[in-house]
Amino acid sequence: MAPVIRNLVMLSSLLASAGWTSAQTTPLPQQQGLHQLFVAAGKLFFGTAIETNNFNDTAYLAIANNRQEFGMYVPENSQKWEEIQPAPATFDFAAPDAVLARARQNGQMFRCHTLTWHSQLPAFVANGTWTRDTLAAVIVAHITNVMTHYRGLCYAWDVVNEALNDNGTFRDSVFFRTLGTDFIPLSFAAASRADPAARLYYNDFNLETSPPKAAAAVRIVQLVQALNIPIHGLGFQAHFRVGLTPNVTSLVATQNLFTSLGLEVSFSELDIAHLSLPPNASSIARQSQDYVTVVQACLAVPKCVGITLWQFTDKYSWIPSTFPGLGDACLYTADFEKKPAYEAVRRYLEGDDDESRAECDGHDDAAGGYYRVGAGAVCDEYAGEGKY
Numbered sequence: 001m002a003p004v005i006r007n008l009v010m011l012s013s014l015l016a017s018a019g020w021t022s023a024q025t026t027p028l029p030q031q032q033g034l035h036q037l038f039v040a041a042g043k044l045f046f047g048t049a050i051e052t053n054n055f056n057d058t059a060y061l062a063i064a065n066n067r068q069e070f071g072m073y074v075p076e077n078s079q080k081w082e083e084i085q086p087a088p089a090t091f092d093f094a095a096p097d098a099v100l101a102r103a104r105q106n107g108q109m110f111r112c113h114t115l116t117w118h119s120q121l122p123a124f125v126a127n128g129t130w131t132r133d134t135l136a137a138v139i140v141a142h143i144t145n146v147m148t149h150y151r152g153l154c155y156a157w158d159v160v161n162e163a164l165n166d167n168g169t170f171r172d173s174v175f176f177r178t179l180g181t182d183f184i185p186l187s188f189a190a191a192s193r194a195d196p197a198a199r200l201y202y203n204d205f206n207l208e209t210s211p212p213k214a215a216a217a218v219r220i221v222q223l224v225q226a227l228n229i230p231i232h233g234l235g236f237q238a239h240f241r242v243g244l245t246p247n248v249t250s251l252v253a254t255q256n257l258f259t260s261l262g263l264e265v266s267f268s269e270l271d272i273a274h275l276s277l278p279p280n281a282s283s284i285a286r287q288s289q290d291y292v293t294v295v296q297a298c299l300a301v302p303k304c305v306g307i308t309l310w311q312f313t314d315k316y317s318w319i320p321s322t323f324p325g326l327g328d329a330c331l332y333t334a335d336f337e338k339k340p341a342y343e344a345v346r347r348y349l350e351g352d353d354d355e356s357r358a359e360c361d362g363h364d365d366a367a368g369g370y371y372r373v374g375a376g377a378v379c380d381e382y383a384g385e386g387k388y
Helices: 002-017 032-042 058-062 092-105 132-149 174-194 213-224 248-259 281-299 338-348
Strands: 043-048 072-075 112-117 157-159 197-204 231-236 239-241 264-273 302-308
Touching: 032 338, 072 092, 072 112, 072 302, 112 132, 112 174, 132 174, 157 174, 157 264, 174 197, 174 213, 197 213, 197 264, 213 248, 231 248, 248 264, 248 281, 264 281, 281 302, 281 338
Parallel strands: 043 072, 043 302, 112 157, 157 197, 197 231, 231 264, 239 264, 264 302
Antiparallel strands: none
């Protein structure tokens, strides 16, 4: 606890014991939210995935609607192809429109997810009989209709999602089987025409832990760039496991593979799951450390624009249903209590975390970075990034 806050707490207790009412005491300073702190550190956003099936939960919305906590919304599922275009001539924008409306009401940014993806496809796409021309036309029509509806409203779009296997080969999707790698520049070209103002991303998981996959993603970026088609960003999904999260040096190096190509990057779907439940004290402490590691890695790279959580509460996390036995991956419990991991991130960003970061006194942390107290910003030379 920072000295000023500690002294105020002690003063409040003394006054209460002397018979003063709460109205007669000086209120404690209001705690800053994660988005507010991240922006103060020079980033664009700290956001969260959200969906309309959460909107009836008033305790959930009390947190999600706080712009100082989360400055960006991403529709978790409702912009995926099977949801937004379940049939060739049918588009359903109601759910993502509701997410957008809430974001605009709260003054939050809106990030859009996703367009060309092998999973959660409607039957007419997944099971269709295609030629190159007919499938290309369906992809272009889908992207054009969806992005035109949200033209000028999305900070960024995940244009192509998860095109790669972990070994760096391409997934055996309907898109790749029919079009080869051509479906990727085709998608980015259609997206650029539909909304020239949106930031266009390639988004994938395990890029942070699989060098062959990261190298293949570099080739995807180069493929699009070689055709003079816009591609602006790389999304690291960052679905990590406690104790297996890469260190800061590794995460910085992986980001730099893409920033060196002129792209911005972000951690687009962050959660860090415990390998067994309930977690013990050691695992809880390690989860805190792992979350701070990701924050440090983004702060260390100027072109890392932000972090998005893939839900902020365990109550609505996708992890338990997809990976039975794993879970408790979010910063809030299922009862909406802030976890030690949340507090560790907050303390780090406030510069009140001596265990996670050394001051700029010539002492480097385990990952080789030099940090100053206050916003956790890099204040001396960081490997690969120069001095800033």
